[in-house]
Amino acid sequence: MRFLTIRLLAMLLIAPLTLWFVPAPVALADEDTPTPLQIVALDECDPTTFNAKLGPDFCKNVALAFATSFATKFADLFAKAAAGAPDPGWDFEPDKVTIRKGTSLVVVNQGGEPHTFTEVAKFGGGFITGLNGGEAPVPECAGGFKDVAVARTRILQGSQLQVTGLSKGEHHFECCIHPWMHVTVDVK
Numbered sequence: 001m002r003f004l005t006i007r008l009l010a011m012l013l014i015a016p017l018t019l020w021f022v023p024a025p026v027a028l029a030d031e032d033t034p035t036p037l038q039i040v041a042l043d044e045c046d047p048t049t050f051n052a053k054l055g056p057d058f059c060k061n062v063a064l065a066f067a068t069s070f071a072t073k074f075a076d077l078f079a080k081a082a083a084g085a086p087d088p089g090w091d092f093e094p095d096k097v098t099i100r101k102g103t104s105l106v107v108v109n110q111g112g113e114p115h116t117f118t119e120v121a122k123f124g125g126g127f128i129t130g131l132n133g134g135e136a137p138v139p140e141c142a143g144g145f146k147d148v149a150v151a152r153t154r155i156l157q158g159s160q161l162q163v164t165g166l167s168k169g170e171h172h173f174e175c176c177i178h179p180w181m182h183v184t185v186d187v188k
């Protein structure tokens with residue numbers, strides 16, 4: 001009888017404590033974590049010509065590239081970049097975003113080939129000279145994928161990268177492979 005009473009007392013004491021402590025962190029997380037803002041990386045690489053140059057499965061464009069004529073051939077991508085009119089199908093969308101401090105970015109690669117989402121002080125060339133349209137590589141991209149700082153900003157086909165902890169002010173991100181792909185992020 002005494003044992004039962006102690007158990008009952010314990011339950012009566014512990015039950016309200018659990019109710020009190022468990023919901024609190026959930027409510028806090030909802031208030032402190034704004035919905036991430038999504039940016040999409042796009043390209044229309046032509047699997048036949050890209051993979052002939054770069055190996056099987058480099059370009060995994062499954063978004064109807066075979067059935068239509070909007071895919072860009074490997075040589076044409078380089079020719080357009082060299083002429084100063086880079087292919088608009090290679091793009092981050094949107095190009096300019098405004099977020100409040102604490103909001104994270106989620107960058108989703110819906111294209112067929114890899115991209116990077118690399119923060120740079122100033123937009124400029126990437127690490128593939130033939131795609132730079134004559135611009136010098138920016139220091140943040142210059143090392144290519146042998147530089148861990150660049151490699152960790154890589155987004156493979158069908159995957160995503162999350163960017164958190166951006167300070168207030170203007171930030172610039174570009175693809176170190178296709179440097180005309182860029183985004184300006186204004187953090188308020």
Ligand SMILES: [Cu+2]
Binds near residue numbers: 090116175176178
């Ligand atoms: Cu790219």
